[in-house]
Amino acid sequence: MELQLALDLVDIPGAKQVVAEVAEYIDIVEIGTPVVINEGLRAVKEIKEAFPSLRVLADLKIMDAGGYEVMKASEAGADIITVLGVSDDSTIKGAVEEARKQNKKIMVDMINVKDIEGRAKEIDALGVDYICVHSGYDHQAEGKNSFEELMAIKRVVQRAKTAIAGGIKLSTLPEVIKANPDLVIVGGGITGHQDKKAAASEMMKMVKQAAAV
Numbered sequence: 001m002e003l004q005l006a007l008d009l010v011d012i013p014g015a016k017q018v019v020a021e022v023a024e025y026i027d028i029v030e031i032g033t034p035v036v037i038n039e040g041l042r043a044v045k046e047i048k049e050a051f052p053s054l055r056v057l058a059d060l061k062i063m064d065a066g067g068y069e070v071m072k073a074s075e076a077g078a079d080i081i082t083v084l085g086v087s088d089d090s091t092i093k094g095a096v097e098e099a100r101k102q103n104k105k106i107m108v109d110m111i112n113v114k115d116i117e118g119r120a121k122e123i124d125a126l127g128v129d130y131i132c133v134h135s136g137y138d139h140q141a142e143g144k145n146s147f148e149e150l151m152a153i154k155r156v157v158q159r160a161k162t163a164i165a166g167g168i169k170l171s172t173l174p175e176v177i178k179a180n181p182d183l184v185i186v187g188g189g190i191t192g193h194q195d196k197k198a199a200a201s202e203m204m205k206m207v208k209q210a211a212a213v
């Protein structure tokens, strides 16, 4: 099991500051969609250059032109790129094909997918690297989470790694860990914490303990 830090509400200097604080307690750093909107793929490039030993995920939430957009994120230094599960199979196939050429990985974000089990099965067969259940900010505001969706994809996914994102905090992490995802993604649960380093360190400890069992 691994831990990914999602950075959504920062600019590039702010992102560097947070990563410098918690780098030893995370496996992957995510340049979130709002950061890419504000700063462009330059944010991915600068974080990869500043922290070469960390894997960097570009949360582009690709919906079309999968191959082209994966190529651009790869050029910027992204190791993992996100594509939406609601997009057409041709988009996901194009993304996977380009990622293979560039030696990168594709994560499919299942945000707003209605038939989670059925679509996860189809997407798994397309050769993606991760399938991620995700309660986005708008769903979180309605009190939703993706714990049940994680259990649903765990039942059907055979080759991809499984991941979960959306509002995970120290208090809810044990419930998430129980469902045994390969990757836990945390944004505000670390960045909104008074002591980011302590929160990341505690989360990493819990994740690695679970992985060792």
Ligand SMILES: O=C([C@H](O)CO)[C@H](O)[C@H](O)COP(=O)(O)O
Pocket: 006, 007, 008, 032, 033, 034, 059, 135, 136, 137, 165, 166, 167, 168, 185, 186, 187, 188, 189
């Ligand atoms: O993907 C995300 C969201 O859609 C905004 O772009 C977040 O990175 C993801 O939800 C994790 O952040 P938290 O919900 O704050 O843990």
